[in-house]
Amino acid sequence: MNWPLLEVKNLSLHFMDKSPFIKVLRDLSFSLEEKDILGLVGESGCGKSTLAKTIMQLYIPTQGDIVFEGKSLIGASSDTLKEVRKKLQMVFQDPLSSLNPRMTIKEILREPFVIHKIYGNKLQETERIVELLELVGLQESYMQAFPHELSGGQRQRVGIARALALRPKLILCDEPIAALDVSIQAQMVNLLRHLYEKLQLTYLFISHDLMMVRHLCTQVAVMYLGTLVEKAPVEELYLHPKHPYTEALLSLIPQVEPLKGKTKIHEAVQGESPHPSQALQGCVFASRCPKATSLCREKIPALREISPKHYVRCHLY
Numbered sequence: 001m002n003w004p005l006l007e008v009k010n011l012s013l014h015f016m017d018k019s020p021f022i023k024v025l026r027d028l029s030f031s032l033e034e035k036d037i038l039g040l041v042g043e044s045g046c047g048k049s050t051l052a053k054t055i056m057q058l059y060i061p062t063q064g065d066i067v068f069e070g071k072s073l074i075g076a077s078s079d080t081l082k083e084v085r086k087k088l089q090m091v092f093q094d095p096l097s098s099l100n101p102r103m104t105i106k107e108i109l110r111e112p113f114v115i116h117k118i119y120g121n122k123l124q125e126t127e128r129i130v131e132l133l134e135l136v137g138l139q140e141s142y143m144q145a146f147p148h149e150l151s152g153g154q155r156q157r158v159g160i161a162r163a164l165a166l167r168p169k170l171i172l173c174d175e176p177i178a179a180l181d182v183s184i185q186a187q188m189v190n191l192l193r194h195l196y197e198k199l200q201l202t203y204l205f206i207s208h209d210l211m212m213v214r215h216l217c218t219q220v221a222v223m224y225l226g227t228l229v230e231k232a233p234v235e236e237l238y239l240h241p242k243h244p245y246t247e248a249l250l251s252l253i254p255q256v257e258p259l260k261g262k263t264k265i266h267e268a269v270q271g272e273s274p275h276p277s278q279a280l281q282g283c284v285f286a287s288r289c290p291k292a293t294s295l296c297r298e299k300i301p302a303l304r305e306i307s308p309k310h311y312v313r314c315h316l317y
Contacts, residue, residue, distance in 0.1 A: 003070035004031035005033060005034040005068070006066075006067070006068055006170060007031045007066070008055070008064070008065075008066055008067075009029055010027050010028070010063065010064040010065070011025055011028045011029065011051075011061050011064035011065070012028070012062045012063045012064055013025040013050065013054055013059055013061050013226075016062075018277070020277040022277045023226060023276050024050050025050060025061070025226045025227070026225070026284065027064075027300075028047075028051065028223075028226065028227050028228050029228065029303060030228055030231055030311075032170070032219075033202075034169065035200055035201075036202055036219055037196060037202070037203040038204050038217065038219045038221055039207060039214075039216065039217035039221070039234070040205065040206045040207075040220075040221050041210060041221070042222055042223035042224055042249075043249075043273065045276075047223060047226040048175075048206045048223055049093075049175070049206060051223075052090065055088075055172060068088060068170075069087070086116060086166040086168065087166075087169045088169070088172070089162075089163040089166065089170075089172070090171070090172045090173075090174060091159050091160055091172070091173045091174065091176045092159060093179055094179050095147075095152060095159045095179065096179075099147040099158060101147055101148060103147075104143065105133075105143050105144070105145050105158055106144065108158060109129045109132055109143075109158070111162075112165040112166050116166060128165070129143060130143075132161040132162075132164055132165060135164060135198075136160050136164075136191060137157060138154065138157055138158070138161070142154070151184075152180050152181065152184065153180055153181070153184040153187065153188065156179075156188060164195070164199070167199075168201075171203050171204075172203075172204045172206075173192065173203055175206050175207055176188060176207075177189060177209065178209075185209070185212065186212075189212050189215060189216050192205075193215075203216075203217075205217055210249065210252065210253050211253060213234070214234055214238055218233065220237045220238075222237075222243065222246045222249065224285055225273055225274065225276065225284040225285070226284070227313065229243045229245050229246065229284075229285065229313045229314070230243040230310075231310075231311045232311065233309055233310070236310055240310075242310070242314065244269075244290065244314070245289070248269030249269075251269075269288055270288060271287065271288045272288075281297065281300075282296050283296045283297070283313075283314070283315065293315065296315055299315070301314050301315045304317060
């Protein structure tokens with residue numbers, strides 16, 4: 001049987017030590033096939049970065065399951081997780097804070113080899129480090145530099161190189177372009193696309209930039225208040241959005257490429273998102289949705305497949 005590379009099943013994460021306790025993730029489910037790029041979008045505070053950290057087992061979910069290559073990560077031993085993390089790596093939002101300022105670039109890129117005991121001698125390590133730098137467009141001379149001596153874009157290239165060091169299958173990109181200058185963001189997305197094609201990678205790409213997501217990704221998932229409200233192939237979602245919140249997000253794009261000569265203008269979302277600690281009886285978006293009915297306020301909608309690979313959590317469908 002061919003398993004999806006990653007499956008998230010009915011995942012919830014509640015911070016019980018808060019008062020009142022906070023529901024960060026709510027019954028969230030999706031799958032990611034090998035060699036896909038899934039873009040994860042949604043407003044700040046909806047749980048995107050928390051989801052990535054939960055997949056990495058930096059947070060332990062309250063309920064649900066995370067399955068990688070057909071094996072559950074929940075309750076896995078530290079030895080098992082160590083092996084999984086060779087294949088499951090992360091690129092962080094802020095390249096400066098994610099790199100040790102006291103280590104040279106060579107030492108930073110060598111660290112995964114030391115932890116996992118990959119190479120038997122320093123010559124092999126150095127050859128691989130040079131290869132990694134070349135992959136991300138940096139010269140060998142950068143090995144002796146410290147992070148503060150590099151630009152933001154160069155530091156993020158080092159972060160990407162570190163994520164590639166152990167030849168992973170899946171890379172979680174947690175807003176990897178958000179902290180970079182606009183002039184550098186497109187270069188970084190093009191680098192990720194090049195590496196995806198060259199190394200046959202799979203990405204979960206978290207971003208606020210809806211146009212970059214459209215340019216890079218093959219699938220898009222939309223999160224609102226800790227749950228998935230829509231998921232579809234990228235062009236299907238951008239041209240045929242179904243959930244009212246997805247339509248509201250697309251209203252933030254200055255112009256969506258017209259379908260058959262027509263441009264659909266989506267209505268911007270009004271009001272503020274409920275606090276994650278607030279008790280919600282029905283749909284999480286009901287308080288802000290212009291199409292909400294009494295059913296929406298009383299019953300949580302199921303995530304339904306309304307057309308091939310197009311899933312929507314909405315009572316309208």
